[in-house]
Amino acid sequence: MGNDIILVIVVATALAFDFTNGFHDTANVVATTISTRALPPRVAVGIAAILNFVGAFLSLKVAGTIAKDIVDQQVITTTIVFAGLVGAIVWNLVTWYFGLPSSSSHALVGGVVGAMLAAHGTGAIQGDGLLAKVIFPALLAPVLAFAVGGIAILCCYRIVGRLAPGPVNRGFRLGQVLSGGMLALAHGTNDAQKTMGVITLALIANGNLGADASVPTWVVVSAATAIALGTYLGGWRIIKTMGSRIIKMDPAQGFAAQGSGAAVILAATHFGYPLSTTHTISGAVMGAGAAKRLSAVRWGVAGNIVVAWVLTLPAAAIVGGLVYGITRIFGDGAAGPVIVAAAGLALVIGVVLRRIQRGSAITTAAEGA
Amino acid sequence: MIPLAEIVDVNQLLRVVVAALIAGIGISIAFSLVIFGFTRAGEHRDQTRRASAGAHALLGGLGLAVCLGAIAFGITVMLSK
Numbered sequence: 001m002g003n004d005i006i007l008v009i010v011v012a013t014a015l016a017f018d019f020t021n022g023f024h025d026t027a028n029v030v031a032t033t034i035s036t037r038a039l040p041p042r043v044a045v046g047i048a049a050i051l052n053f054v055g056a057f058l059s060l061k062v063a064g065t066i067a068k069d070i071v072d073q074q075v076i077t078t079t080i081v082f083a084g085l086v087g088a089i090v091w092n093l094v095t096w097y098f099g100l101p102s103s104s105s106h107a108l109v110g111g112v113v114g115a116m117l118a119a120h121g122t123g124a125i126q127g128d129g130l131l132a133k134v135i136f137p138a139l140l141a142p143v144l145a146f147a148v149g150g151i152a153i154l155c156c157y158r159i160v161g162r163l164a165p166g167p168v169n170r171g172f173r174l175g176q177v178l179s180g181g182m183l184a185l186a187h188g189t190n191d192a193q194k195t196m197g198v199i200t201l202a203l204i205a206n207g208n209l210g211a212d213a214s215v216p217t218w219v220v221v222s223a224a225t226a227i228a229l230g231t232y233l234g235g236w237r238i239i240k241t242m243g244s245r246i247i248k249m250d251p252a253q254g255f256a257a258q259g260s261g262a263a264v265i266l267a268a269t270h271f272g273y274p275l276s277t278t279h280t281i282s283g284a285v286m287g288a289g290a291a292k293r294l295s296a297v298r299w300g301v302a303g304n305i306v307v308a309w310v311l312t313l314p315a316a317a318i319v320g321g322l323v324y325g326i327t328r329i330f331g332d333g334a335a336g337p338v339i340v341a342a343a344g345l346a347l348v349i350g351v352v353l354r355r356i357q358r359g360s361a362i363t364t365a366a367e368g369a
Numbered sequence: 370m371i372p373l374a375e376i377v378d379v380n381q382l383l384r385v386v387v388a389a390l391i392a393g394i395g396i397s398i399a400f401s402l403v404i405f406g407f408t409r410a411g412e413h414r415d416q417t418r419r420a421s422a423g424a425h426a427l428l429g430g431l432g433l434a435v436c437l438g439a440i441a442f443g444i445t446v447m448l449s450k
Contacts, residue, residue: 058447132376144386148393155394159401163408171404178436182443189447259400260393266443267392273385284393 003078003206005334009341010078010202013085015226018195020092021104022052022230025191027238028101028261028281029184029231032254035243038173038180041234047177048184049232055188056224060196060215067109069129071116078202079327080115082337085198086344087111087320091312099237099245100308103276107316108194109134114317115324138309141275142283145264149287153256157292160252172251179259186265187277188227195223242282245301247289257281257288279309396439402432 029052030044039047088107095102109130116124160168199219203209209216243249249257261277261284268275282305289297327336406429413422 055447058444059449128376136377140382140385144389145393148390151390152394152397155398156401159398159405160408163405167408167411168404171400171408175400178440182440185444186447255400256397259396262443263392263396263439264389266446267388268385270446271381271385271388273381 003334006078006082006337007202007206007208009334009337010082010085011199013082013089013341014195014198014202015222017085017089017092017104017108017198018192018223018226019230020089020096021191021195022049022227023233023235024092024096024102024104024230024238025187025278026231026234027242028277029180029187030234031239031242031281032249032258032285033176033180034239036169036173036176036249036251036254038176038251038254041239044180045232045234047181049228051181051184052188052192052231053224053228055185056192056196056227057220058185058189059193060220061193067112069133070109070126071112072120072124072126075120075124076112076116077119078205079337080112080119080324081198081202082340083115083118083324083327084108084112084316084320086323086340087114087316087318090319091316094315095308095312096235096237098304098308099241100305101238101242101278101282102305102308102312103138103278104191105194105276106134106138106309106312110313110316111320113313114320114322117317118321118324118328134313137273137275138279141264141279142286142306142309144275145261145280145283146287146290148260148264149257149284150291151287152260152284153253153288153291156252156256169251172255175255176251176258179255179262182262182266183258183277183281184231186262186269188224190269190274190277192223192227195226196220199223241301241305242285246282246285246298246305247296249285249289253288253292257284260284260288392439396436399432399435399439403429403436406430406432 026045026048029048030039030041033039033044034041038044085108088104088111091102091107091110092104113125113130156172160171196215196219199222200209200213200215203216203219204211204213247253258281261281264284265275265277265280286297286302323340327340330336330339406425406427410422410426410429413419413425
C-alpha cells in the first residue's frame with residue numbers, strides 16, 4: 001500500500017515536471033517566431049503545443065533508466081526519483097520567475113544526483129559520466145551553436161542582402177514557422193520521453209510492469225498531454241528574454257538562430273550526442289546577434305543566462321538532496337513523500353490564489369517585438 | 370586528473386562538430402537561396418527576362434529541395450531515437 005502511494009506521487013510529480021518542462025522550453029520554439037512577428041503569440045504557442053503533443057508519439061524508445069552512466073542504477077529508488085523531480089521542478093520555476101532559459105534535462109539530472117548524494121554519498125555518483133554526458137555537452141552546445149548561428153546569418157545576409165526587404169522578411173518569417181515546427185516536434189520527442197521513462201521505471205520498480213514491458217498507452221498520452229499543456233500556457237517571461245531581451249532581431253536573424261539551432265540539435269542527435277535544446281538555441285540567438293554587430297547583444301542578459309546554466313546542476317542537486325533528507329525524517333515509507341508532495345501542492349495553490357486575488361494572470365502575455 | 374580524451378570520445382565529438390557546422394550553415398544557405406532564387410525569378414519574369422527568371426527559379430527550387438530533404442532527415446532522426 002505504501003509503495004503504491006509513493007508510485008502515485010512519483011507519477012504525479014513526473015507529470016508536473018513534464019508540465020514545467022513544457023512552459024519552460026516553449027521559448028526555444030517560439031521566442032524568435034514571436035519577436036519577429038512571424039506568428040501571433042497565441043498562434044505560435046498553440047502550434048508549438050500541438051507539435052509537442054505529436055512529437056511525444058513519434059518515438060517510444062524510452063530510456064528505462066534515469067541519469068544512466070551518471071548515478072549507480074542499482075541503488076536508485078522511487079523516493080530518490082521523487083526528490084530529483086522536485087529539485088528539477090523547483091529550479092524550473094525559479095529560472096522561469098527570473099525569465100532565464102535553462103536546461104530542464106540538466107535540472108532533472110542535478111536533482112537526481114543531489115538525492116543520490118544524500119542517500120548514498122559520492123560513491124553512487126559516476127564523475128566521468130557526469131563530465132562526459134552533462135558538463136562537457138553543456139559547454140559545447142552554446143559555443144558550437146554560437147559559431148554556427150553567427151556564420152549562418154553572415155551567409156544569409158551575403159545571399160539576400162541586395163533584395164528588397166519585403167520578400168526577404170516574408171521568406172524568413174515563413175522559414176521560422178517551419179524551423180519552429182521542427183524544434184517543437186524534436187522537443188516533444190526528446191523531453192516527453194524522459195517523463196515516460198521516469199514513470200515506466202517507477203511502474204517497473206513497483207512491480208506493476210515487467211522489466212521488458214512496453215510503455216503503457218496511458219503513460220504516453222499523459223506525458224504528451226502534460227508537456228503540450230505546459231507549452232500552451234507558455235513561459236512568457238522566458239519568451240521575452242530569448243525573443244527580445246538578448247537582441248532585437250530581424251527575421252533573417254530569427255531564422256538563422258532557430259533554423260541553424262534545430263539543424264545542430266538534430267545533427268548531434270543523429271550521431272548519438274544529444275545536446276540541450278535550451279543551450280543550443282540560446283547560443284545560436286547570441287551568435288546570430290553578435291555576427292551582425294557585437295554591441296547588438298545585451299551581454300549583461302547573456303551573462304545572467306550563463307550564470308543560470310552554471311547553477312542548474314548544483315541548485316537542483318541541493319533541492320533534490322534536501323527533499324530526500326526531509327522525506328527520510330519520516331522514515332522509509334510513504335509518509336515522507338506524501339508530506340513533501342502535500343506541502344508543495346499547498347504552496348502552489350497558495351501562490352495561484354494570491355495571484356488570482358491580485359488580478360494578474362499566471363503567465364504574462366508577450367508584448368510582441 | 371583524468372585526461373579529457375579518456376572521458377570524451379574525441380572522434381565522435383569531431384563528427385558532431387563537423388556535422389553541426391554543415392547542417393546549420395547549410396540549411397541557412399539553402400533557405401536563403403530559396404528566397405533569393407524565387408524573388409529574382411519573379412522580378413525578371415516581370416521584366417520579361419525569361420531565361421534569367423528560369424535560372425533563378427531553378428536555383429530556388431534546388432534550395433527548396435535541400436530544405437525539404439533536411440526536414441525529412443530531421444523527422445527520420447526523431448523517428449529513430
